[in-house]
Amino acid sequence: MIPRTAETLVRELLSGFPIVTVTGPRQSGKTTLARAVMADRPYRSLEDPDVRALALDDPRGFLSQCPDGAVLDEIQRAPELFSYLQTHVDGDGRMGRFLLTGSQQFGLLSGISQSLAGRSAFVELLPLSHAELVEAGQAPPTLDAMLFTGGYPALYDRPVSPRQWFPAYVTAYVERDVRQLLQVQDLDAFQRFVRLCAGRSGQVLNLSSLAADCGITHNTAKAWISVLEASYVLFLLRPHHANFNKRLIKSPKLYFHDTGLLCWLLGVQTPEQLVVHPLRGQVFETYVISELRKAFLNRGEPPLFHFWRDSNGNEVDLLIEWAGGLMPVEIKSGQTLNRDFFTGLERWTALAGDMARSPTLIYGGEGEHQRKDVRVLGWERVGEVLSG
Structure with missing residues (x-):
């Protein structure tokens, strides 16, 4: 198993919540992480028809088999368990009892918000960073x-x-x-x-x-x-609606x-x-924003990300709500720094004034540089954006 940064977060949350729920894409490593964290507890996969049938037919009996808690994998396959889990953990009072995993937000989040509000912490585990x-x-x-x-x-x-x-x-x-x-x-x-x-x-x-x-x-x-x-x-990135006296794009990316x-x-x-692929720039932009989302989620912080684009085509690829302001991040796949790479950042920073924090350019080259007021990071140092 490749060690996951989020493991530290999961262990911390288990000390303060009776249940921790790990969500994310299928095959992103949720089960492996959960079993590593709770190696001494039973493991039950609700994808298994026999296990699921027992959980649905006799939920109290199912939970009684795990007096000290368990890993319950793909819990959205048996949403009826949520109410019984609530009673189970409320009557016990111990923290760190159950580690749940799920790959579909629809049934999972609605079930937990109704039955396990305040009893479960959430961790989103994306593929490896x-x-x-x-x-x-x-x-x-x-x-x-x-x-x-x-x-x-x-x-x-x-x-x-x-x-x-x-x-x-x-x-x-x-x-x-x-x-x-x-x-x-x-x-x-x-x-x-x-x-x-x-x-x-x-x-x-x-x-x-x-x-x-x-x-x-x-x-x-x-x-x-x-x-x-x-x-x-996939995910949608919403536009930032600060009024800079320009008509802004309202659709997400x-x-x-x-x-x-x-x-x-x-x-x-x-x-x-x-x-030489015509969409290489878009693939690289996808990579950078996904890596930054992982960096935030692995720390247990919501990625408050936006983009900015006005009706004249002026834009900044990413705005991160950070340190009481907005950090503008421009993303360019080229390996050679070009003067045009900085145009969007300079224009937005002038409009934003005191809202701007640590303007950053991430490009397809290497190393770390400082160009006027803009920090320049190579693609391998994406995670260092958070140190700005």
């Missing part, structure tokens, strides 16, 4: 190899290539989740929709255009986006959580292909 891979000595050697492979743990603990693993992953998990949540009949249309979303990662989301290109209705596209969000395939999955959906077959 570059920093975690470096620490384990398993980081891909180049930026393009990192973008192509992504961070799913299976690609680092078994001899399987991204081209072999991602097709099975999408079929076994993503499409199955869609069937469970929406009963989608036309999987061909859904597969086309996901690939069209991949081509728009890093772009402002236009649902009408996306629906038209896929041959589905606007409402269907909206529902499918919601399912892909709930299954941790779309990003994938993992660039390995993104590259597979784009049809990229080797890291070398990425060097």
